[in-house]
Amino acid sequence: MKLTIGHLYPDFLNLYGDRGNIQCLKKRCQWRGIEAEVQAFENDDEIDFSKLDIVLLGGGSDREQMLVCEKLKKIRENFRAYVEDDGVVIAVCGGYQLLGNYYATKDGRIEGLGIVDMDTEQGTGYRLIDNIVLESELFSMPVVGFENHGGRTDIKQNKPLGKVIYGSGNNGESGYEGVVYKNVIGTYIHGPLLPKNPQVADYLITRALERKYHKKIELQPLEDVEEKEANAYIYNRFKGKVSRPQNQEQLV
Numbered sequence: 253m254k255l256t257i258g259h260l261y262p263d264f265l266n267l268y269g270d271r272g273n274i275q276c277l278k279k280r281c282q283w284r285g286i287e288a289e290v291q292a293f294e295n296d297d298e299i300d301f302s303k304l305d306i307v308l309l310g311g312g313s314d315r316e317q318m319l320v321c322e323k324l325k326k327i328r329e330n331f332r333a334y335v336e337d338d339g340v341v342i343a344v345c346g347g348y349q350l351l352g353n354y355y356a357t358k359d360g361r362i363e364g365l366g367i368v369d370m371d372t373e374q375g376t377g378y379r380l381i382d383n384i385v386l387e388s389e390l391f392s393m394p395v396v397g398f399e400n401h402g403g404r405t406d407i408k409q410n411k412p413l414g415k416v417i418y419g420s421g422n423n424g425e426s427g428y429e430g431v432v433y434k435n436v437i438g439t440y441i442h443g444p445l446l447p448k449n450p451q452v453a454d455y456l457i458t459r460a461l462e463r464k465y466h467k468k469i470e471l472q473p474l475e476d477v478e479e480k481e482a483n484a485y486i487y488n489r490f491k492g493k494v495s496r497p498q499n500q501e502q503l504v
């Protein structure tokens with residue numbers, strides 16, 4: 253079996269090493285004898301979504317989001333068709349915001365893809381910067397990571413990725429984080445999301461293989477000893493504590 257992973261605009265959206273998520277997907281495929289090819293798309297590269305099995309849209313600063321939004325406009329309809337056809341997407345932070353209708357910053361409104369019905373406003377408050385821990389119906393392990401965003405996202409009627417156990421999540425108020433729409437996962441957890449959360453990586457790989465090969469896939473389990481220990485430790489360390497972002501002086 254083989255998967256092709258498309259990395260969209262790594263020249264703009266690669267905050268906090270989103271490339272590590274690609275490496276993780278590739279490695280976890282290879283360890284099971286599944287071939288994994290990565291294609292990076294930059295500038296005005298033609299993107300043939302029919303050749304892709306997983307798409308990664310990484311994080312970026314407001315400035316980079318503003319620039320990349322022009323490129324996204326050109327691929328919007330093909331990207332939407334891919335998602336509606338159950339194409340697998342993992343979108344992180346800035347990329348997550350861009351899946352929605354818009355991201356309104358104090359310097360202007362950045363138009364999103366409008367693929368998932370959700371809106372992001374910058375607000376006038378501080379950035380939401382802290383560790384984050386979630387419980388998700390999709391995974392038996394807690395989902396752990398780090399968030400750093402000024403935007404507050406309203407996912408409306410969509411399903412969240414998880415319930416916030418510690419941290420701020422989508423907007424610091426709803427108690428929820430991320431979004432799940434068809435085979436799309438959007439999340440504010442960036443940097444090493446997938447290396448830290450192997451179940452999220454395997455979920456994406458499974459969905460992509462099932463879509464491509466039209467059959468039920470049971471991935472060969474991997475040990476993930478360190479990840480399980482680390483996630484359990486982090487969960488117990490943060491559960492019951494209240495996140496008070498330390499950088500409240502860092503206004504957006």
Ligand SMILES: NC(=O)CC[C@H](N)C(=O)O
Binds near residue numbers: 310317
């Ligand atoms: N870390 C990111 O990708 C940041 C996303 C966006 N620029 C924000 O600050 O909300």
